[in-house]
Amino acid sequence: MRSKDARFDGWFFTAVTTTRIYCRPSCPVAPPKAENMRFYPSSAAAQQAGFRACKRCRPDTSPGSPEWDERADLVARAMRLIADGVVDRKGVPGLAAELGYSTRQVERQLVAELGAGPLALARAQRAQTARLLIETTALPMGDVAFAAGFASIRTFNETVREVFALSPTELRRRAGRGGVAPAVGALSLRLPFRAPLCPDNLFGHLAATAVPGVEEWRDGSYRCALRLPHGTGVAALRPMPDHVACRLELGDLRDLSTAISRCRRLLDLDADPVAVDELLRADSVLAPLVDKDPGRRVPRSTDPVDFAVRAILGQQVSTAAARTHAGRLVAAYGEPIDDPGGGLTHLFPTPETLMELDPRSLALPRARRAAVLALVEALAGGGIDLGPGGDRDLARARLSALPGLGPWTVETIAMRSMGDPDAFVATDLGVKAAAKSLGLPHTPGALTRHARAWRPWRAYAVQYLWGSGDHAVNRMPL
Incomplete structure (x- = not known):
């Protein structure tokens, strides 16, 4: 973090207890005091702990961890499937079935290594997709929520506000998006x-x-x-x-x-x-x-x-x-x-x-x-x-x-x-x-x-x- 090494973006995330913000390691903001820092293996774990994404370094846009391509164990296979949208399409039981393990085993191993279960990991991915659509398109917010995989507008609004500390409308306004839909x-x-x-x-x-x-x-x-x-x-x-x-x-x-x-x-x-x-x-x-x-x-x-x-x-x-x-x-x-x-x-x-x-x-x-x-x-x-x-x-x-x-x-x-x-x-x-x-x-x-x-x-x-x-x-x- 002191060297702002972008190589480690996506490997882990850092959070500050005084600001309740989590960042990527290369965040340009000066590092906080060590005693105020917490480290998380995934953005989902940081979100579950009550931290919101930094508006400066945008940790949700980091490259993914290279571990998931290198490794061939259950956790790596699960992460590749979650990235492919299996949880959104088939739920956690569908993820477990594709992996050949019980739902409980998959949950336990993901929480042990990543600090979050498959639902939380999929939710973090939905939030990232929602932010992308909010900031780069002029689609109606209802269409954004549907496209990002949210089950309701209410859940979409709550998740975006919780993760980014801004409403969907404020996110779009901050990005300076025009009003013409693509x-x-x-x-x-x-x-x-x-x-x-x-x-x-x-x-x-x-x-x-x-x-x-x-x-x-x-x-x-x-x-x-x-x-x-x-x-x-x-x-x-x-x-x-x-x-x-x-x-x-x-x-x-x-x-x-x-x-x-x-x-x-x-x-x-x-x-x-x-x-x-x-x-x-x-x-x-x-x-x-x-x-x-x-x-x-x-x-x-x-x-x-x-x-x-x-x-x-x-x-x-x-x-x-x-x-x-x-x-x-x-x-x-x-x-x-x-x-x-x-x-x-x-x-x-x-x-x-x-x-x-x-x-x-x-x-x-x-x-x-x-x-x-x-x-x-x-x-x-x-x-x-x-x-x-x-x-x-x-x-x-x-x-x-x-x-x-x-x-x-x-x-x-x-x-x-x-x-x-x-x-x-x-x-x-x-x-x-x-x-x-x-x-x-x-x-x-x-x-x-x-x-x-x-x-x-x-x-x-x-x-x-x-x-x-x-x-x-x-x-x-x-």
Whole structure:
């Protein structure tokens, strides 16, 4: 707190007993006396203790804790699901069911570690969503309350006043919002991140591998179609020096918090690049790569199921060929969408839809067709959970048991679909070529042994290895 270190924003929150205000660690206000300070592991815990959010540093807009992506235990899985809006849609029993634990167990572990249960954590997220809508749109307050997930206007008003010490109307007036409402469902906002961030590999990879009709690079932004709990949407994401500009067009505003969460997850914005780069710099071979482009992120996916199918389509073929195969699948089986502002035409087909495809229509070798069908059947039947609350080790084991899914496919799905920061594609041709050119062991077994020193950030090491070559995934389009 004395050094105003923004790296720790979102890791914990500080509260002052004399002012009853809680802040992020980097708050520009002079730190109070130590005896007047309290520390909380979540904004929900600070709110439950009776503290309100600082109007200067706005702690509710901090990046999320990087722990929830790194860890794979019950608490981390629960936090990823809460961010995805599961509590608002299904309640605490629904959250517990997705995790495979009792409601009591989930409550107890969250309270023990975060100082707040799932309802309080979801309430803090609703308050943050409400503030975003109040300050960045001219929507009627009733629509804001509904979109943020509140059950009533009264609860909405009470929560906003309690958390921010201002009424919804005062919040909007303070933000200086005009009186003209935006287009229905269209919102512009900023996605914060921990610096540094290298946009080249992140946006370059997404643009180079974009599936025609589902993703595109247009006017300096990566755009993608979203399948959301209450409808569809389109996200446009553009890197800026201190944030990612995000424009969302949503069919139903209730999907706002889920859409934001999925965009943040796609871009790996809750990562701690200082911790990642510090560890990787300890390897003398990786150090120059890290120093050249610090802050590389791992590009992920807004829909883990969709990407798993794409991973099989991309086996042993070029990036262009993988895009072609996926584009044909989308054109034949995807769900059409409207995109007046761009060239997006479809959502990627669901596993249930793909259960009906004729395997002979896939211009793939017979073994790969069989692999696609086996994966689709497992996903449609619920035998494999690749979502934010899934068990990564169990998903890996079940993926590996399917025909035609070798280590490259399983680890690629773990990295991009499941968001595992330690996934490692030792058999990837680009990784092996980079390792050889850099003087590292380049056989899969030897490279995996060498890479033990890079744990738990091997997925980031992959980004630096890829970045040492000349490929479109390393360059953000002009």
